[in-house]
Amino acid sequence: MSTTLEVALGERSYPIHIGGGLLDDAALFAPHVRGRTAAIVTNPTVARLYRERLSATLARAGARVLAIELPDGEAFKNWETLDRVYEALLRAQADRRTVLVALGGGVVGDMAGFAAATYQRGVAHLQVPTTLLAQVDSSVGGKTAINHALGKNMVGAFHQPAAVVADTGTLATLPPRELAAGLAEVLKYGAIHDAAFLDWVDRHAQALRARDPAALSHAIRRSCEIKAEIVARDEREAGIRALLNFGHTFGHAIESAAGYGAWLHGEAVAAGMALAARFSAAQGRLPRADAERLVAIIARLGLPVDPPEIAPAVWLEYMGRDKKNEAGRVTLVLLDALGRGAIVKDAPPRALEDFLAAA
């Protein structure tokens, strides 16, 4: 059984297919790859599990199939790794009709997407997410990037995929820590946009951690619906799309300060959401009890709620580099209620500094 949603972006619209066993569905891939070179971009862990299956499907769909393996992890989401993709494509004389196929989690999706945005000034790509985080968040919406030594995701492009194919069967092989990291982003959608979905996640926390297929399917579908709706309204993050960054300003600082890869992205976002909720309460925007309820759900999902030890000056330096900022002021996503996020461009810097010193 599978579902298809749409990201409505005019001539850049595309489908999100969600269901078990889609990795074997040649008919789904054929319109995108028939008669073309399809270059699977993946990492060794995912390659061992799914590369042959996807290669066979793409070949049945009529593609000439290449595979490009990148080292695993956020620490390798940089130019040196990206250059391996370009080099492999050039050595194979891959032309502008080539389709890159991102098979893996957020790191693979970001890098394959950015490679597609820039190889020969832009080729098509498909997102085939195999982690929960990628299925509910990073594979949808066209954000692609690599990290810079001075900040996360600072070099990238908006480049929408031609389709997203989320095979929920791949979640069976996901390590528990990665599953929990994905649940952080699921919870995020409830926190910023949908109080009823937040309640649902709260009630189904154990079912989700136990990988109950029905619970996971619902979580993925509802997350993708919310993301697709927000992206369709604001593709390039001129406004409302910034809400999707709830927990991410603190989270990116945690990832950068701890060294890329020490914290999973979803873990850093979880601790970041706890901080953002508590700062919302400290600012008198959100009842303290609601902030603590969100923190409790984060903990129940098996995720960290406390940041690592970071000096306030280091917090502010990393937060000062966030892409949402304007004119040197830190922009934060805070909560006005559970289910209602707010983009705040004038958070008082002294209050933020005092809050971080005490965090």
Add this chain to the structure above:
Amino acid sequence: MSTTLEVALGERSYPIHIGGGLLDDAALFAPHVRGRTAAIVTNPTVARLYRERLSATLARAGARVLAIELPDGEAFKNWETLDRVYEALLRAQADRRTVLVALGGGVVGDMAGFAAATYQRGVAHLQVPTTLLAQVDSSVGGKTAINHALGKNMVGAFHQPAAVVADTGTLATLPPRELAAGLAEVLKYGAIHDAAFLDWVDRHAQALRARDPAALSHAIRRSCEIKAEIVARDEREAGIRALLNFGHTFGHAIESAAGYGAWLHGEAVAAGMALAARFSAAQGRLPRADAERLVAIIARLGLPVDPPEIAPAVWLEYMGRDKKNEAGRVTLVLLDALGRGAIVKDAPPRALEDFLAAA
């Protein structure tokens, strides 16, 4: 006196301002930079001549001005140099409202444009070309790129500038070799699209080399008109825009084989146009006398008509990496007449190899 043309691309439309002294015209820059960070990207040679003037103008227009100097030349059009731009922007906490200002020739324009396309997933940029080649060609049309060790301009993006400001006064300081290189692209427009303009270039070859202001102004305006028209019809080179690559498939191979920087881009294009014209004649598309007339004009403009010594296998390897190619076949721009280019996807490989062996 100045002229303004428009590149008509819907919401991505932008003006091309052409005239003497525009570097001092704060009113022209103000709508694009007021209240923003304007980061001038340039090289040491151009910086010495024009950086202070442009900085003062941008400051009068209301910008916070940064300057980023990159090493000079095609050999540095690579990731390492690009990373200097990102690093300088991040260190200055330049936000998404930042405007990059490319002050220089084609290399600076390509790199600043690609940095703008990718810094924080895309910021605005202005092209302020100071070479003839950049004024008539590379600053217009939104092609940005860096080179890869395995091929020229293989990593890049289509990213239109917010405006092009071509101060013809800067041509007074251009070395003669660079001036001639720009004339190669001027001649190209006549060869592919406008027989009357080709005749005009032929008649004014000496005036152009002598930098007669009226002749240069006309050459720049007519070149930009033709380029703007073709780009408006085919922004992403799905079809007709490939005509602008006349001489470039051979030319890129010459640049790559000789080592980036040994030949100026315009010089390689000049020899490439001579080859393309002669191959057009060898293929029976173009009267041999017309091919030789074009070769004679190229020589009259002070440009090379013969390629360096390159083995046929090396030619074909580099030409095989051209971005216009599809499914492993070399696409060439040939001439059906002087003033009429043709995109040829099925040039017989054996004939091409024999031609190159004899070249």
